[in-house]
Amino acid sequence: MKSRFGLKIAIVAAVFLLCFWRVIGFSPSLDAVKQNLSDNIALGLDLKGGTHLILQVQVQDALKSEADQTIDRLRTRLARADISYTGIRRNDPGSVEDADSIEIQLEGTPTDRVSDVRAILDEEAPSWLSASSGSSSFALTLRPSELLRLKAETLQQSMSTIENRINGLGLTEPVIQQHGRAEAEHEILVQLPGVSDPARVMNLLQMSAQLEIAKEIGGPYGSPEAARSQNNGILPANSELAHYTDRGRNEWYLLERNPIVTGRDLRGATAGRDTQNPGAWQVSFSLSRQAGQRFGIFTAANIGQNLAVVLDNRIQSVASIESRIESEGVINNIDSQTEALDLALVLRAGALPASVVYLEERTVGASLGADSIRQGVRSAMYGVAIIVLMMLVYYKSAGINANVALFFNLLILLAVLSAFGFTLTLPGIAGIILTIGMAVDANVLIFERIREELCEGKAVVAALNAGFGKAFLTIIDTNLTTIIAAAFLFLFGRGPVRGFAVTLAIGLLANLFTSVFVSRLIFDLTLWRKQQVKEMSI
Amino acid sequence: MQLIGQTNIDFLGRRNIFIGLSLVLLLAGAASAVIHGGLKFGIDFKGGTLVYAKFLDEPDPERIRAVLQGKGLSVATLQPFQDSADSHELKIDLDLAGEVVETSGKSQVIETLREIYPIAAGKLDFNNASSDALGQRLMASQALRDAGHSSQELAGAAEALVAWRDQAPRSGLVRDSSEFDAVPGVPEGVLAAVKQETELGAFHIGGVEVVGPKIGAELQWQAIKATLFALAGMLVYIAFRFEWIYGVAAVIAVFHDVFITIGFFSLFGREIELTVVAALLTLVGYSMNDTIVIFDRVRENRNAIRRSSLTELLNLSINQTLSRTVLTSGLTLVAVVCLFVFGGEVLRSFSFALVVGVLVGTYSSIFIASPVLLWGQGLLTARAPGARAGRRA
Numbered sequence: 001m002k003s004r005f006g007l008k009i010a011i012v013a014a015v016f017l018l019c020f021w022r023v024i025g026f027s028p029s030l031d032a033v034k035q036n037l038s039d040n041i042a043l044g045l046d047l048k049g050g051t052h053l054i055l056q057v058q059v060q061d062a063l064k065s066e067a068d069q070t071i072d073r074l075r076t077r078l079a080r081a082d083i084s085y086t087g088i089r090r091n092d093p094g095s096v097e098d099a100d101s102i103e104i105q106l107e108g109t110p111t112d113r114v115s116d117v118r119a120i121l122d123e124e125a126p127s128w129l130s131a132s133s134g135s136s137s138f139a140l141t142l143r144p145s146e147l148l149r150l151k152a153e154t155l156q157q158s159m160s161t162i163e164n165r166i167n168g169l170g171l172t173e174p175v176i177q178q179h180g181r182a183e184a185e186h187e188i189l190v191q192l193p194g195v196s197d198p199a200r201v202m203n204l205l206q207m208s209a210q211l212e213i214a215k216e217i218g219g220p221y222g223s224p225e226a227a228r229s230q231n232n233g234i235l236p237a238n239s240e241l242a243h244y245t246d247r248g249r250n251e252w253y254l255l256e257r258n259p260i261v262t263g264r265d266l267r268g269a270t271a272g273r274d275t276q277n278p279g280a281w282q283v284s285f286s287l288s289r290q291a292g293q294r295f296g297i298f299t300a301a302n303i304g305q306n307l308a309v310v311l312d313n314r315i316q317s318v319a320s321i322e323s324r325i326e327s328e329g330v331i332n333n334i335d336s337q338t339e340a341l342d343l344a345l346v347l348r349a350g351a352l353p354a355s356v357v358y359l360e361e362r363t364v365g366a367s368l369g370a371d372s373i374r375q376g377v378r379s380a381m382y383g384v385a386i387i388v389l390m391m392l393v394y395y396k397s398a399g400i401n402a403n404v405a406l407f408f409n410l411l412i413l414l415a416v417l418s419a420f421g422f423t424l425t426l427p428g429i430a431g432i433i434l435t436i437g438m439a440v441d442a443n444v445l446i447f448e449r450i451r452e453e454l455c456e457g458k459a460v461v462a463a464l465n466a467g468f469g470k471a472f473l474t475i476i477d478t479n480l481t482t483i484i485a486a487a488f489l490f491l492f493g494r495g496p497v498r499g500f501a502v503t504l505a506i507g508l509l510a511n512l513f514t515s516v517f518v519s520r521l522i523f524d525l526t527l528w529r530k531q532q533v534k535e536m537s538i
Numbered sequence: 539m540q541l542i543g544q545t546n547i548d549f550l551g552r553r554n555i556f557i558g559l560s561l562v563l564l565l566a567g568a569a570s571a572v573i574h575g576g577l578k579f580g581i582d583f584k585g586g587t588l589v590y591a592k593f594l595d596e597p598d599p600e601r602i603r604a605v606l607q608g609k610g611l612s613v614a615t616l617q618p619f620q621d622s623a624d625s626h627e628l629k630i631d632l633d634l635a636g637e638v639v640e641t642s643g644k645s646q647v648i649e650t651l652r653e654i655y656p657i658a659a660g661k662l663d664f665n666n667a668s669s670d671a672l673g674q675r676l677m678a679s680q681a682l683r684d685a686g687h688s689s690q691e692l693a694g695a696a697e698a699l700v701a702w703r704d705q706a707p708r709s710g711l712v713r714d715s716s717e718f719d720a721v722p723g724v725p726e727g728v729l730a731a732v733k734q735e736t737e738l739g740a741f742h743i744g745g746v747e748v749v750g751p752k753i754g755a756e757l758q759w760q761a762i763k764a765t766l767f768a769l770a771g772m773l774v775y776i777a778f779r780f781e782w783i784y785g786v787a788a789v790i791a792v793f794h795d796v797f798i799t800i801g802f803f804s805l806f807g808r809e810i811e812l813t814v815v816a817a818l819l820t821l822v823g824y825s826m827n828d829t830i831v832i833f834d835r836v837r838e839n840r841n842a843i844r845r846s847s848l849t850e851l852l853n854l855s856i857n858q859t860l861s862r863t864v865l866t867s868g869l870t871l872v873a874v875v876c877l878f879v880f881g882g883e884v885l886r887s888f889s890f891a892l893v894v895g896v897l898v899g900t901y902s903s904i905f906i907a908s909p910v911l912l913w914g915q916g917l918l919t920a921r922a923p924g925a926r927a928g929r930r931a
Contacts, residue, residue: 049704054753196700197668198746199645337674361644361748366701367710368590368744368884374706375882382880383873390869394541427816430888433877434820437870437896438827441862444869445831448862451540474834477779478827484775485768485823493764495757500816504823 008521015513016408019415040418044425044499047373049366050193053202054179054359055162057186060099061354062154063142064090066127067104070140073124074106081116085109096186100147104128104140111135155186157353162188162205164349169204171195187359198363200338206356208312209346211263211285213295213329216306216318218254220244227252242308244315246333253315255308260298261329265291269347271340274332281340282332285347292327300324311343376429383433387440395447397537401522402443405514409439412510413503427500435507438479442515446471447538460536461527468520475515479508542861549856549904550849550912556905560794567801577804580811580887583758585634585751586614587643590744591651593626594711597741602630605650611643615809619883625709627744627883634751644746655740663739664732665703665711672696672736679731687728695728710742761815765822772826780833783914788829791907795825795898802894803887813888821895824870828863828903833911835859848915852908867900 020026025036045052067090078085086108093101104125109117114135121130121138127146132138142150159176166174171192179187195201217239221227224241228234231254235241238257244250267286274280287295299307299321309316309331316331334340388406391399413435417424450467458466482504489501527536571577581588591597599616606613612633619627632643657663662675673696676682677689687695702721704710712718715733769789776785796818803810835855836848843851856863874896878889 196697197670200668200670337678338670358748359750360753361746363746365590365704365710365742365744367592367704367708367742370704370706371709371744371882372884375880376877376885379876379880379885380873383876386872386876387869390872394865426813426885426888430813430816430820430892433870433873433892434823436873437824437866440869441827441831441866444862444866448859448865452858455544470838473838474831477834478830481772481775481826481830482823484771485826488768488771489764489819491764492760492767494760496812496816497761497764497819500819 005521005524008517009525012518012521015412019411022415022418023411041414042418042421042423043369043373044423044428045191045193045362045369046364046426047369047376047424048193049364049369050191051195051198051201051364052360052362053190053192053205055188055190055205055356056096056359057155057158057188057352058355058357059096059151059154059186060093060102062150063093063099063102063147066142066150067102070125070128071104074104074120077120077124078109078117081120083109083113083117083120099151100142102142102147105137106140107137109136109138151186154353155188158356159188161350161352162190162356165204165346166190166192166201168345168349169201171201188356194366198361200342202358202361204342204346206358207342207346207352208355209263209343209349209351210310210312211261211266211347211351212259212310213261214242214255214257214259214308214310215302216253216255216308220251220253222251224252227254242310242313242315244308244318246316253308253318255310259310260307261287261291261295263347263351265295266347267327269344271334271337271344274334277333280332281334281337282330283334283340283344283347284328284330285344287327287329289327296324296326299326372426376426380429380432384436387436391440391443395538397526398447398450398523401519402440402447404522405443405519406436406439408518409435409507409510409514412514413507416506416510417503422502423499424503425496425499427496428503431500431503431507434482434504435511438482438508439511439515441478442471442475442511443519445474446515446519450536450538454536454538464523464527464536468516468523472516475512479512483508540861542864545857545860546853547857547860548853550853550909553905553909553912556901557909560798560902560906563798564794564801567798567804570801570804574804574807577800578807578809579754580809580814581631581747581749581754582812583754583810585749585754587632587634587647588745588747589630589632589644589647590746591628591630591647592709592711592742592744593628594713594738594740596626597628599628602628602650602654605654606630606632606647609646609650611646619886629883644748648743651741651743652739657737657739661737662735664699664736665739665742667700667736669693669697669700672700672732675735676728676731679735682727682731685727687725692728695724698723699732710744712738714738757812761812765815765819768819769822776830776833780837783918784833784911787907787911787914788826788833790910791829791902792822792825794906795821795895795902798898799891799894803891806890808887808890811887813885814891817888817891817895820892821899824896825899825902828867828900829907831859831862832856832903832908848912852912856904856908863900863904867896871896 023037023040024033027033027036071088071090074088085106088104088106090104091101093099106117111134114132117138118130121128121140125140127143128140129143130138130140155178159178163176166176173193175189175191177189179189190205192198192201217236218231219227221230227241235254239254240257241252242255243252265287267288269283269285271281271283274282303321303323306318306320308318309329311331317333331343334343384406388403391402393399395402410432413432446467449471450463453463453466454460486501486505486508489497490505493501597618599618603613603616613630614633615629615631617629617631619629630647632647662671664672667675673693676692676696682692699721702708703712708717715738718729718732721729769792773785773789776788799818799821800810803814832852832855835858836851839846839851839855843854846854871893874889874892877885878893881889
């Protein structure tokens, strides 16, 4: 008998010490204990404060630019082969759902040169499937495998760009992952605990950061219409219009469509004070060696011409080339240091291959999170205090057993949460409440059963055995049912549902241990030395 | 001490009264939902913009509403609440504007508040400043740079100041600049600069939620799916441990609880938020637990007292477990009422669901699960006359 107790006591003591060490630690000072608690129990964004974002990558953008590039290639080849056509254009899928409908239409080619057109299409647009209607028009759709590859690649690139940007901000413990559900292939979940200025970060993540330096071939014009009318009603081949709205300007310039330098050619970018405009800021960037050589040759050959620095289709500056420029560029006249820092950061981190939109934003300020914790902890303390008191009043010294089991249960729960790195969220607190309810219930079931047995006139030890024995089945049934439910919630639920399921499952497993094993052990120990037990306090 | 001794109440004899009561509650909830044009969902499910703002002094919700509507924004709710006597908070809830998340709604709410509670031009609003913004402001101060403070030092000071502001009892709002003198670890010169550069605005944005329509529908479906799977899992377990009709009765009781609780949300005009789902799950677990305790006793009694009708067995078991039921649900109720009273506004809908859930869950184990079991078993027996099921059940 004694040795059996010895083993049980050893198990309980070991579990207790382990959990106590994991959650609270063995430090005598109160501050150290508080510090341990906050270090060991990771709080979710809803309690700690922070920003939770779901972004959707507009993959259709990448498909559209793929189509545009293909159209450019086809135009060149058709012109070279001297094949006329009345039109070549793509459709304009507006959302991620329509992305797959991307299509290029080529119309009005001469019927007698069908085979030549086919050959060009095969050669210049190998990733497209062409279908001809009649023999003078063709519809090109992306091959399914190519579609998948392009979309996956766009998502991957967007994620790594976003990751680079967030890492560049130096935030602690960010979460960046593909969003969990199956049909959400193009969504990214970003969690930023304790971020100081969410609006700034959101802005920064959304910047495409497409940097281009292109040759100016016309302008300034007052409007796109003016640009057209001054060029005989049609824009010159291989040119595009860009808007320049800096400092009260509202001008349009005609730029060469193929930029000399793009964001990919950058080696680095840094923010600093504007050397020309006092009070303003600038971002200077340096080019890679290869791009630098290319740029040097170009600028040497085009002295006196104008260059435009374009960021996300908006002109940042237009300046004439005074001498050969090899490796440096500047975007100046930026209003604030923050803006300049952010621009330098996104230029370093790279451009997004497609635009992103926000599907969800949740920002919990540190003050609101702290309020929730304070109020949650306060109400939990009141609740637990009343329960503890009631158990003592109702069951006298047996109530101590129940209370010890209850606290032990909570300790194990927190220790396991901490050991496996689960975060505690508001729904998690709901799980704890249900755990407390069921932990109390387990003891109530046992005690009521013992009382019944005592009423029937059984001796104390026999009543104790019968009570535990009979209540045991009920406790197993209730706890297992709920654990099964928690397992399903964990498997199929997401976010808050999952947080709930985790705390609940751990709490109930701990409950089986504390109510059946620990509580029983305390009873046994109190009865152990007494030879003849006449009555018990329950 | 003992609250309830041995009882011998004929619970099942009055089952029609209680089933009637349940039907009335269910119908009342449904009717209220119909009258209000459907259930009232929080922005988690319906999509939209929600801004939590705190104020130094009592705000004027009607004025804020008027200005917002003047800007063409559709204000769904604008609800003031107080967590303590001297706190003034406002939950501003805008309807969804388009298909994609409108982050402009958020900025417009903040702009509107700024218009109503302006601060002097050129100053930074300390009560809404991020630590980044405050740090930049301090770094831009010539006086501080002359005094030899490094950028790092100033950024650290800004972080400490903002953290201090967000702690209780300020919780984001500083009323008087003299309070700054109590901030630990910030040099006096920096404090002077903060007083110089900033003003104490009348409000503080505590949190913002913007949810697009797609996410809302998705969340709803996810939660429902997970719950249904969980219920199926419980049903199978109970069928395995008892008989399948017991599982069916328990699950019907749980549905009853969930629907009545949702009905209460409609009756009390409360919004169903994402946290309410967690509360409903808690209620499912609790109600199931309660029902199994009774069924377990039925199973035990069935083996001990063979010559008894199911009605007698159920009545006996409910009476035997009554004292446990009252004690457990009483204590759990205490815990959730504490949460409802002291848990604050963010938790209010959540704790409301728990309070209703514990009451309804306890009630349904006795007055719904047991009669349904009786009825189901009766159907089974009637279909297979002469079978032993009637007695064995």
